[in-house]
Amino acid sequence: MKFILQVGGSESDNMILKGIAFANKNKGNHIITSKIEHPAILNTCKFLEKFGFRISYINTDANGIVDLNELERNINRNTILISIMFANNEIGTIQPIKEIGEIAKKYGIYFHTDAVQAVGNIDIDVKKYNIDALSLSAHKFYGPKGIGVAYINENVPFIRIQDGGHQERDKRAGTENVPGIVGMAQALKLAIENMEKNNNHIKFLRDYYISEVKKRISYIRINGDMENRLPGNANICFSGVDGSKLLAELDKRGICASSGSACSAGLLTPSHVLLAIGVPNKLAKSSLRITFGKSNTLEDTKYLIESIQEIVETLRYN
Numbered sequence: 001m002k003f004i005l006q007v008g009g010s011e012s013d014n015m016i017l018k019g020i021a022f023a024n025k026n027k028g029n030h031i032i033t034s035k036i037e038h039p040a041i042l043n044t045c046k047f048l049e050k051f052g053f054r055i056s057y058i059n060t061d062a063n064g065i066v067d068l069n070e071l072e073r074n075i076n077r078n079t080i081l082i083s084i085m086f087a088n089n090e091i092g093t094i095q096p097i098k099e100i101g102e103i104a105k106k107y108g109i110y111f112h113t114d115a116v117q118a119v120g121n122i123d124i125d126v127k128k129y130n131i132d133a134l135s136l137s138a139h140k141f142y143g144p145k146g147i148g149v150a151y152i153n154e155n156v157p158f159i160r161i162q163d164g165g166h167q168e169r170d171k172r173a174g175t176e177n178v179p180g181i182v183g184m185a186q187a188l189k190l191a192i193e194n195m196e197k198n199n200n201h202i203k204f205l206r207d208y209y210i211s212e213v214k215k216r217i218s219y220i221r222i223n224g225d226m227e228n229r230l231p232g233n234a235n236i237c238f239s240g241v242d243g244s245k246l247l248a249e250l251d252k253r254g255i256c257a258s259s260g261s262a263c264s265a266g267l268l269t270p271s272h273v274l275l276a277i278g279v280p281n282k283l284a285k286s287s288l289r290i291t292f293g294k295s296n297t298l299e300d301t302k303y304l305i306e307s308i309q310e311i312v313e314t315l316r317y318n
């Protein structure tokens with residue numbers, strides 16, 4: 001048996017981390033996560049630190065794969081929870097989830113994974129991977145926005161964060177978002193049915209894009225693991241190019257991408273993920289993340305490559 005609470009991705013991360021942490025405080029106050037998690041995890045951990053929890057933020061290798069030795073070394077008798085994302089949203093790296101699940105099981109520690117980027121792209125078996133809790137979000141697999149799931153195995157002590165009525169077996173109060181739930185279920189059904197077909201298509205476009213960019217543009221750095229990687233993700237640093245300018249120029253040509261950096265109040269802060277995998281500060285500000293989707297075509301991809309080549313040359317040499 002398990003609890004499935006209908007929540008968005010960020011809310012799922014919040015609810016699971018806080019709900020498991022507070023319910024297990026009598027057993028220990030230590031949580032292990034990684035440096036490359038989504039802000040929904042990292043900022044929830046910061047919140048928990050204010051309430052007496054101790055958090056270990058594990059390093060990754062240069063491709064963004066969590067250091068399993070460091071993870072195991074950080075376990076102590078107060079460790080109650082490990083939360084490591086299934087796949088990274090910026091660099092696409094897929095984590096060794098099975099091995100992490102085995103470590104968690106060996107020490108009797110609960111294991112949560114933020115699988116928001118993985119569901120719909122990867123076959124996930126919570127039993128096989130020893131996953132006790134998992135977060136997913138519908139809009140990442142072409143479903144409606146503002147709905148997702150917090151999966152929590154029933155043997156995990158969990159205290160509800162949202163108080164009120166008795167909805168969702170007393171685990172989350174509030175009237176359920178029925179249209180969202182129905183839309184999510186349909187989107188998930190379609191994503192799973194078409195997973196192989198869609199993945200082959202978007203992986204082909206992504207690999208073509210990367211190989212062409214390599215051929216045509218010098219001084220680049222491809223971020224993330226090339227083997228263990230989400231099919232649609234390409235994250236590349238173009239040395240000497242301002243990522244936000246590159247983005248603005250692509251936008252003018254109707255291309256929607258992401259810099260992988262947060263632009264706030266005119267200040268471009270480099271991505272915490274790129275810094276964590278060892279990309280120097282300045283180079284990290286030249287990153288461009290392209291996410292290929294099922295409706296993209298080879299023609300789109302050729303237009304994208306031509307555009308990036310032109311823009312990078314203009315920004316570098318003018």
Ligand SMILES: *Cc1c(COP(=O)(O)O)cnc(C)c1O
Nearest residue numbers: 008009010038040089116117137
């Ligand atoms: C998008 C995302 C989230 C947040 O999900 P929302 O539904 O937008 O709140 C959390 N974690 C990862 C890895 C994501 O990619």
